[in-house]
Amino acid sequence: MITEHPMTPLERRSVASLATLYSFRMIGLFMVLPLLAVYAADMRGASPAMIGLALGAYGLSQALLQVPLGWLSDQVGRKPVIIGGLLMFVLGSVVAAFADSIYGIVVGRALQGAGAIASTVMALLADLTGEEQRTKAMALVGMSIGGSFALALVLGPLVAGWAGLSGVFWFNGLLALAGILVVLTRVPTPETRARDGAVGVRSGLLRRCLTDRALGRMNFAVFALHFTLTSLFLVVPGALSDVAGLDRSVHWLVYLPALLLSVAGMVPMMIQAERRGRLHGMFLLAIGLLLLAVPLIIFAPAALPLYLGVLLFFIGFNYMEATLPSLVSKLVSAEGKGTALGIFSTCQFFGTFCGGALGGWLLGRGGPLLLAACCGGLAVAWLLLFLPGGAVPVPARAAPSR
Structure with missing residues (x-):
C-alpha cells in the first residue's frame, strides 16, 4: 500500500504562490477576450481580420517562445526568466493601453504573449515539490487557470465599463507587477533543480x-x-x-x-x-x-x-x-x-x-x-x-x- 504524505509547509507555500502568479498572468490575458470585438470596432484600422489578429497575437508569441524560454531558465535560473517575462507582459500592456489604433493593440498583445513563462513556472514548481506531490501540485495550478478564465470573463466587462479598453490593459500591467512582487517575496528559491522528466x-x-x-x-x-x-x-x-x-x-x-x-x-x-x-x-x-x-x-x-x-x-x-x-x-x-x-x-x-x-x-x-x-x-x-x-x-x- 502506498501512503500518501501531506505537502510540507514549503511545498504548500510554493504551490499557493505559483498558482497566484499564474492566475495573475492568465487573468490579464483572458480579460481582453470578451472585449475586443466590441471595444476595438471603432479604432483606426479596425476590421474583423485585424480584431481577430489582435485577439490571437499573444498565442503566436506564446507558441514560439514557450520552449526557448523554458530552456533559458535551465541555463540562468527560473526566477530571472519569470521576472523578465512579467516585465515583457507589462511592456505589452502599456503599449496596448496607449494604442490609438488596432495595430497598436496587435503589437501590445504580441508583446504580452512574448513573456511566455508558463513552462518556466511549471519547471519551478517541479523544483520546489517532491516527486510524490508533483502531480497534485500541477493539478492545483491547473485548477487556478480554470478559475482565472472564469474571473477574467467577469472582470473584463466590469473594468472596461468603468475605465474603457485602455483601463483594462493598465489593469493587466498592474497584475503583472503584482506577480513580480509575488516572485520576489513569496516564491521560495529552490536549492536544486528537478532532474526528472516531469517538466521541460x-x-x-x-x-x-x-x-x-x-x-x-x-x-x-x-x-x-x-x-x-x-x-x-x-x-x-x-x-x-x-x-x-x-x-x-x-x-x-x-x-x-x-x-x-x-x-x-x-x-x-x-x-x-x-x-x-x-x-x-x-x-x-x-x-x-x-x-x-x-x-x-x-x-x-x-x-x-x-x-x-x-x-x-x-x-x-x-x-x-x-x-x-x-x-x-x-x-x-x-x-x-x-x-x-x-x-x-x-x-x-x-x-x-x-x-x-x-x-x-x-x-x-x-x-x-x-x-x-x-x-x-x-x-x-x-x-x-x-x-x-x-x-x-x-x-x-x-x-x-x-
Whole structure:
C-alpha cells in the first residue's frame, strides 16, 4: 500500500504562490477576450481580420517562445526568466493601453504573449515539490487557470465599463507587477533543480512524441478547442449586444451564470468518465456540445438560443480543458511527459492564434456563415477522429518511453 504524505509547509507555500502568479498572468490575458470585438470596432484600422489578429497575437508569441524560454531558465535560473517575462507582459500592456489604433493593440498583445513563462513556472514548481506531490501540485495550478478564465470573463466587462479598453490593459500591467512582487517575496528559491522528466522538453524524445498517433490526436484536439474558443469570441460579444440587447458593460451577467452552470454540467460527465469507465462516450459528448454550440451562437435569432449556445460551449470547453492535459500526461512515461506537454501547450497557443487571425479573416471575407463552416468543420473532423477506430486512447501504456 502506498501512503500518501501531506505537502510540507514549503511545498504548500510554493504551490499557493505559483498558482497566484499564474492566475495573475492568465487573468490579464483572458480579460481582453470578451472585449475586443466590441471595444476595438471603432479604432483606426479596425476590421474583423485585424480584431481577430489582435485577439490571437499573444498565442503566436506564446507558441514560439514557450520552449526557448523554458530552456533559458535551465541555463540562468527560473526566477530571472519569470521576472523578465512579467516585465515583457507589462511592456505589452502599456503599449496596448496607449494604442490609438488596432495595430497598436496587435503589437501590445504580441508583446504580452512574448513573456511566455508558463513552462518556466511549471519547471519551478517541479523544483520546489517532491516527486510524490508533483502531480497534485500541477493539478492545483491547473485548477487556478480554470478559475482565472472564469474571473477574467467577469472582470473584463466590469473594468472596461468603468475605465474603457485602455483601463483594462493598465489593469493587466498592474497584475503583472503584482506577480513580480509575488516572485520576489513569496516564491521560495529552490536549492536544486528537478532532474526528472516531469517538466521541460527533452530533445531526444521530441521525434517520438511528434510521431505518436495517440498524442497527435490530443494535440489536434487542443488546437481545435482553442481555435473555436477564440473564433467564437469574435462573435459572442457583438451578439450579446445586438441580439440580446445587453450593454457591453453588463455582459458579465451572462458569462458568470453560464460558467457556474457549466461546472454543474461538467461534473456529471467527469464522474461518468472516471468512475464508470465511459471516457470515450463523454469525450464524444463534449465534442458534440461544442459542435451544437457553434450555430446556436453564430446564428442565434434571439437571446434564449444565444444563452443556450454559450452554456453548451462552456460545458464542452471546460470538460475538454480539464481532461486533455490529464490524458496527455497519462499517455507518456515520466521521461517523456515534459516533452509531450510542451508540444501540447504549443498546439494550444497556436490554436489561439489561428482562431483569432484566421477566424477574423474568414469573418471579414465571408461573414458569419464562413466562420461557422470553419468551426463546424473543425468540430466534425475532431469528432470523426475520435469515433470508434480512432477512439480516445485510454492510457494502458506509456507512449514514448524508450
